Amino acid sequence: MSGVGGSGPDGRVSGASTVRNGDEGGGMSGASPYRLVGARPEPGFEVRVDGRPVPVVPGQTVGAALHAAGIRTWRTTRFGDRRRGLFCGIGVCFDCLVTVNGVENLRACLTEARPGDEVTTS
Amino acid sequence: MTAHDTPTPDAGGDGVGERAVGRYDLVIVGAGPAGLAAAGVAARAGLRVAVLDAGARIGGQYFRQLPEGFRAARPGALHHGFSRFVRLRDALGDADILLGHRVWAVERGPGGGFAVHCLEGREERARTVAAARLLIATGAHDRVLPFPGWDLPGVMTAGAAQALLKGNLVMAGRRVVVAGTGPFLLPVATSLAAAGATVAGVFEAGGRFALAPQALARPGKAAEALAYGYRLARHRVPYKGGRAVVAAHGDGELTHVTVAKVDADWRPYRGGQETIECDTLAVGYGFVPQLDLPAQLGCETSRDAAGGPVARVDRHMRTSVAGVYAAGETTGVGGADLAELEGVIAGRAVVADALGTPVAGDPADPRTEARRRRLAGFARALLRAYPVGDGWTSWLHDDTLICRCEEVPYGRVKEARDLGAADARSIKLLARPGMGWCQGRICGEAVARLAGEDPAPPRRPIAQPVSLGDLAAMDGRDEWKET
Amino acid sequence: MPDVVVIGAGMIGAACAYYAAREGLSVTLVDRGAVAAGTTGSGEGNILVSDKEPGPELDLAMLSCRLWTELASEARELGGFEYEPKGGLVVAENDEVLRALAELAGHQEKSGVVTRAVAADELADYEPHLAPGFAGGVFYPQDAQVQPMLAAARLARRRPSVTLRTGTEVTGLLTERGRVTGVRTDAGDIPAGAVVNAGGTWGGEIAALAGVDLPIMPRRGFILVTEPLTGLPSHDASGAPGSSVGSGPLVRHKVYTAAYVTNVASDSAGLETSAVVEATQAGTVLIGASRERVGFDRTVSLPVLARLARQAVGLFPALADVRAIRAYCGFRPYCPDHLPVIGADPRVPGLYHACGHEGAGIGLAPVTGLLIAQLITGAAPELDPAPFRPDRFAEAAA
Numbered sequence A: 001m002s003g004v005g006g007s008g009p010d011g012r013v014s015g016a017s018t019v020r021n022g023d024e025g026g027g028m029s030g031a032s033p034y035r036l037v038g039a040r041p042e043p044g045f046e047v048r049v050d051g052r053p054v055p056v057v058p059g060q061t062v063g064a065a066l067h068a069a070g071i072r073t074w075r076t077t078r079f080g081d082r083r084r085g086l087f088c089g090i091g092v093c094f095d096c097l098v099t100v101n102g103v104e105n106l107r108a109c110l111t112e113a114r115p116g117d118e119v120t121t122s
Numbered sequence B: 001m002t003a004h005d006t007p008t009p010d011a012g013g014d015g016v017g018e019r020a021v022g023r024y025d026l027v028i029v030g031a032g033p034a035g036l037a038a039a040g041v042a043a044r045a046g047l048r049v050a051v052l053d054a055g056a057r058i059g060g061q062y063f064r065q066l067p068e069g070f071r072a073a074r075p076g077a078l079h080h081g082f083s084r085f086v087r088l089r090d091a092l093g094d095a096d097i098l099l100g101h102r103v104w105a106v107e108r109g110p111g112g113g114f115a116v117h118c119l120e121g122r123e124e125r126a127r128t129v130a131a132a133r134l135l136i137a138t139g140a141h142d143r144v145l146p147f148p149g150w151d152l153p154g155v156m157t158a159g160a161a162q163a164l165l166k167g168n169l170v171m172a173g174r175r176v177v178v179a180g181t182g183p184f185l186l187p188v189a190t191s192l193a194a195a196g197a198t199v200a201g202v203f204e205a206g207g208r209f210a211l212a213p214q215a216l217a218r219p220g221k222a223a224e225a226l227a228y229g230y231r232l233a234r235h236r237v238p239y240k241g242g243r244a245v246v247a248a249h250g251d252g253e254l255t256h257v258t259v260a261k262v263d264a265d266w267r268p269y270r271g272g273q274e275t276i277e278c279d280t281l282a283v284g285y286g287f288v289p290q291l292d293l294p295a296q297l298g299c300e301t302s303r304d305a306a307g308g309p310v311a312r313v314d315r316h317m318r319t320s321v322a323g324v325y326a327a328g329e330t331t332g333v334g335g336a337d338l339a340e341l342e343g344v345i346a347g348r349a350v351v352a353d354a355l356g357t358p359v360a361g362d363p364a365d366p367r368t369e370a371r372r373r374r375l376a377g378f379a380r381a382l383l384r385a386y387p388v389g390d391g392w393t394s395w396l397h398d399d400t401l402i403c404r405c406e407e408v409p410y411g412r413v414k415e416a417r418d419l420g421a422a423d424a425r426s427i428k429l430l431a432r433p434g435m436g437w438c439q440g441r442i443c444g445e446a447v448a449r450l451a452g453e454d455p456a457p458p459r460r461p462i463a464q465p466v467s468l469g470d471l472a473a474m475d476g477r478d479e480w481k482e483t
Numbered sequence C: 001m002p003d004v005v006v007i008g009a010g011m012i013g014a015a016c017a018y019y020a021a022r023e024g025l026s027v028t029l030v031d032r033g034a035v036a037a038g039t040t041g042s043g044e045g046n047i048l049v050s051d052k053e054p055g056p057e058l059d060l061a062m063l064s065c066r067l068w069t070e071l072a073s074e075a076r077e078l079g080g081f082e083y084e085p086k087g088g089l090v091v092a093e094n095d096e097v098l099r100a101l102a103e104l105a106g107h108q109e110k111s112g113v114v115t116r117a118v119a120a121d122e123l124a125d126y127e128p129h130l131a132p133g134f135a136g137g138v139f140y141p142q143d144a145q146v147q148p149m150l151a152a153a154r155l156a157r158r159r160p161s162v163t164l165r166t167g168t169e170v171t172g173l174l175t176e177r178g179r180v181t182g183v184r185t186d187a188g189d190i191p192a193g194a195v196v197n198a199g200g201t202w203g204g205e206i207a208a209l210a211g212v213d214l215p216i217m218p219r220r221g222f223i224l225v226t227e228p229l230t231g232l233p234s235h236d237a238s239g240a241p242g243s244s245v246g247s248g249p250l251v252r253h254k255v256y257t258a259a260y261v262t263n264v265a266s267d268s269a270g271l272e273t274s275a276v277v278e279a280t281q282a283g284t285v286l287i288g289a290s291r292e293r294v295g296f297d298r299t300v301s302l303p304v305l306a307r308l309a310r311q312a313v314g315l316f317p318a319l320a321d322v323r324a325i326r327a328y329c330g331f332r333p334y335c336p337d338h339l340p341v342i343g344a345d346p347r348v349p350g351l352y353h354a355c356g357h358e359g360a361g362i363g364l365a366p367v368t369g370l371l372i373a374q375l376i377t378g379a380a381p382e383l384d385p386a387p388f389r390p391d392r393f394a395e396a397a398a
């Protein structure tokens, strides 16, 4: 796992992406996905990623919640120790495999997050 | 129906509802525009219909819906033609909608009909649904091509960026480059920009105006293209043709990309390179139809204008296997409008075939037929206007991964070719690209092209990973004759 | 003009080309597809002595096993082909089967097979994740495995005097006064001193081009492949149980039940399965293989896959939670008497056959190549090839 506010197993902290899972936009226009659709999300919940809380809007996938929290990788490949996260976004590429509550190899992009989920990165 | 319940032909149409026992007149795999349109037609005609989709909500890719939890006041803001989705949704009648169902195999049932084997939910509960007829509307996935750095976190498909936004209200990144080829890049870039991302550029490897002649021949599409162009301009997003992202860079995560000026074959010109900072690259080179299920049943395929395999159907969307229909991207990539129309046509054919009557509508309904011809013609023109140039292979280095799953670099593919692997299959056998988790869905196109072939129709007896325990529990069902 | 044309660049053809070249002959190896594109590319790579009853096939296997060891050390410098002498563990469901197995092992020992009886309470030392309740087993340290496609490709490329011509279909044989003098292909004629039919499951069709009959039929087999497991398989060179019992790979050796032995020798056309479970260097577990005679029908058979899965889970209960991601099938070249066809065809001078190895063609490839090379050069064969002679079927019919 790596990303803003968290350091990966290798201690690397990356500042590339700071999109939070909330009404935070970018650019100078003040636009945001939430404003675009007029979202007033119901109270969310948290999942834990290696023990660290990550906010979730009900219905979001584990992959989306992590990505929104700036966590862009949660898996290391078998041979080359390459970091992987979302790639195809629709369950086809299996790059985003993740361990949730001890169950290995779930596709993060298809797996809807549930309150109390424990995500472990590798 | 419980797990591993067997298809029971003619068990009667009692007990409508999620767990209904017995066989459906029609099972539709895929709740995108094609599947939904067909379901509406068939359900209205009184057939017992089930729509299965792996996703948590109906809509498919084009009409991917936000979770309720967002309580969006304007859910249509992320969509083009949201009212059409509302119409499709409201026309579903009493069709059963089985969401979170991943179909891993379809097979012919013992007394005719089909058994559709699914895994339900995160727990992957095994479940079998029985169908007299089957419509396969599984859509497509992004086509991707390898280039140095394409497996860095932060590089994703154009469709993934779109799915994140439409389905999760998450921006793929703050500073995004959109690249690849085809008209799909435009909606991806405009929705990202509208959502507040800085789109650092849209790079179309083909010519910038490749589409112009076709678009002019279709005023509606020309207006759409103009609208995208206008919106890109409003967000000050540069859109450049003849440019390709030939490398992605970053120490552990994406920080910048190299954009090269490319010739008509996509070979980079000497010197014409620039570096662009970005945290995300959304890249797509068109779409690949998902044909695993029709292939399992032995449905014949044909080739689209770009040489890719598609399910072969007659004008009523019947495949070569009796009782099996296909609609939408599975019959050739043509976008949501065509998918929906094909769904309608398929739905009518299923109804007619189920009742033993001639297909209603066409030719008594020349408008449908004419519209389909027009949309299909436009789809073909698009495929021709945005071909994948051969020059992408010149972007590769020996250590560029071709297969992400098995981490097979280009050098090993070349070595396999030197060892006598003269075709895509033997490259796979010798060097393992395509043997990984995704079963070649991602690398298949590249490996085929590197072997100098058009991609072959898939052969995936297991379309979704299934536990050996679930598979084992299917052993010994009596109606499986071992002959 | 090459000394020899070998038809078929599968494991057998590659081995024939390799050994012929080693004997100093120039070889053209032709295949209508790519290298290893036939059955070699759709099977597994077990090199087994454990599954063979004493007799001519076991003698072949013993010699071949030794040749594989030599090839493997030679191949290391070529990049290798994942040769792994990991050993096989055959387990018995009950005391009766165990007795039969022990008896077989005793006979096998006389042919030079090394066997180790494993008591019920020792099974876990070999395979910590094996299901409880087996009566015992026999461990065969000589059983090994290779990646067959890579092995075929590397052997075919090993000798400079072998020319590989892929995408070239043999459509006829050239003859002169009853003697085969080369092959006709869709890319022109290739005259040669001798022609080797290494057409595998299609060997009968090639024989027919020469007007002779070889009764080779397809026997279908399915294989299941799992998701890659964390913790790559490893073994120690002796093939003895590792010290790290309880951790490490889920599956350490080739493991199968003794029922396999009876299946291999079966004449039934019906489905027979007896799962052989093993881990690969890629991290996946392979579960093979079914046997049934259904012609060249590729249609997926879920019942067969379900049966294989059940047997695999029966051996290793932990596999129940492991996902299968892939399945494929191939067609073994099958002769009615379960023996391969190896040797000169007395009915057609100049034509040699090397086909019909059924489910053992990978294991038996080196010995087949060696014998063919010796027969062509007139050297004394290392082993009496009489039981494998091509005209034996006609005699049986007469």
Ligand SMILES: Cc1cc2nc3c(=O)[nH]c(=O)nc-3n(C[C@H](O)[C@H](O)[C@H](O)COP(=O)(O)OP(=O)(O)OC[C@H]3O[C@@H](n4cnc5c(N)ncnc54)[C@H](O)[C@@H]3O)c2cc1C
Pocket: A088, A089, A090, B029, B030, B031, B032, B033, B034, B035, B052, B053, B054, B055, B059, B060, B061, B062, B063, B101, B102, B103, B104, B137, B138, B139, B140, B141, B142, B158, B159, B160, B162, B163, B184, B187, B287, B290, B327, B328, B329, B330, B335, B336, B339, B340, B463, B464
């Ligand atoms: C990621 C992605 C995003 C896209 N976004 C857009 C967009 O924003 N705008 C646009 O114009 N076009 C988009 N497209 C193009 C899209 O292909 C068409 O617009 C349109 O959605 C096709 O309709 P369809 O009904 O043929 O299939 P789809 O809409 O793709 O629907 C197919 C459905 O089948 C389901 N499915 C597939 N396989 C299985 C299985 N084995 N078991 C169960 N369910 C299964 C999928 O979950 C999916 O919901 C996108 C394509 C992709 C791949």
Ligand SMILES: Cc1cc2nc3c(=O)[nH]c(=O)nc-3n(C[C@H](O)[C@H](O)[C@H](O)COP(=O)(O)OP(=O)(O)OC[C@H]3O[C@@H](n4cnc5c(N)ncnc54)[C@H](O)[C@@H]3O)c2cc1C
Pocket: C007, C008, C009, C010, C011, C012, C013, C030, C031, C032, C033, C034, C035, C036, C037, C038, C039, C040, C041, C042, C043, C044, C045, C046, C047, C048, C168, C169, C170, C171, C198, C199, C200, C201, C202, C203, C206, C220, C221, C222, C223, C288, C289, C290, C329, C330, C331, C332, C333, C354, C355, C356, C357, C358, C359, C360, C361, C362, C363, C364
């Ligand atoms: C499921 C399964 C599991 C197996 N497991 C094992 C195992 O664990 N261990 C083992 O030892 N064996 C195993 N086998 C058996 C083994 O795969 C075969 O015995 C072996 O591959 C046969 O090799 P071959 O070279 O004779 O045939 P092939 O590999 O089929 O080669 C024959 C070649 O001849 C070519 N050819 C045919 N006709 C022509 C023509 N007219 N012109 C040009 N070329 C032609 C074909 O294209 C083909 O490439 C298994 C088989 C199956 C199906």
Ligand code: FES
Pocket: A093, B402, B403, B404, B405, B406, B433, B434, B435, B436, B437, B438, B439, B440, B441, B442, B443, B444
């Ligand atoms: S990318 Fe090659 S198998 Fe997945």
